[in-house]
Amino acid sequence: MHSTTSPSESSPSLEKPQKPTIRLATPTDASQIASLGRTVFSKAFGYSLPPSDLQIYLQTSYSVASIQADLTNPLMTVLVAISPSAPDQILGFAQLTEGTMEPCIEGKEDPIELQRLYVGLEWKGMGLGRLLVEGIEEVAREKGGKTLWLGVWEENFSAHKVYEKLGFRNTGHHDFVMGSCVQRDWIMWKSL
Numbered sequence: 001m002h003s004t005t006s007p008s009e010s011s012p013s014l015e016k017p018q019k020p021t022i023r024l025a026t027p028t029d030a031s032q033i034a035s036l037g038r039t040v041f042s043k044a045f046g047y048s049l050p051p052s053d054l055q056i057y058l059q060t061s062y063s064v065a066s067i068q069a070d071l072t073n074p075l076m077t078v079l080v081a082i083s084p085s086a087p088d089q090i091l092g093f094a095q096l097t098e099g100t101m102e103p104c105i106e107g108k109e110d111p112i113e114l115q116r117l118y119v120g121l122e123w124k125g126m127g128l129g130r131l132l133v134e135g136i137e138e139v140a141r142e143k144g145g146k147t148l149w150l151g152v153w154e155e156n157f158s159a160h161k162v163y164e165k166l167g168f169r170n171t172g173h174h175d176f177v178m179g180s181c182v183q184r185d186w187i188m189w190k191s192l
Helices: 027-048 051-061 064-072 128-142 157-165
Strands: 021-024 076-082 090-097 111-119 147-153 169-178 181-191
Touching: 021 128, 027 051, 027 064, 027 076, 027 090, 027 111, 051 169, 064 076, 076 128, 090 128, 111 128, 128 147, 147 157, 147 169
Parallel strands: 111 147
Antiparallel strands: 021 076, 076 090, 090 111, 147 181, 169 181
């Protein structure tokens, strides 16, 4: 026999899944941020670097000590996305950095950089990046920023699409050096 009740009628206890929470990172988050950064960076870009350059970059940029230094740097603000079911699990992070500049950004009003946006691989395509960027935009405005800019690898096509959907436009490029490897990043920006 087939049931004629809808799932909501037969299971009134079903609830809409909760969204992740965005909060300011603390130094106690450094280990998870470092681990997530190493994993996502390796998966997204590892194939494009010689293994020795990749290892050096990960050790310098995504060591726990390096992330702790970022978290205590007054010019950097890091937001983390927290799992609704496990509040001590970090699903993604974004970093805002004050005082950085690129020639193609000069002349833009009160620029501030979205330096990192990393989302755990299992959360890709679920809107977590958008939540983090919205949080970063709010912090940037509070800090007086009027232009948000970022660098994104020219071959990271999926990221280009995400940033374009979020209102960023390409305005130039710079070289991103990791050991002996030199890659080109697009510089993208949007008004806040």
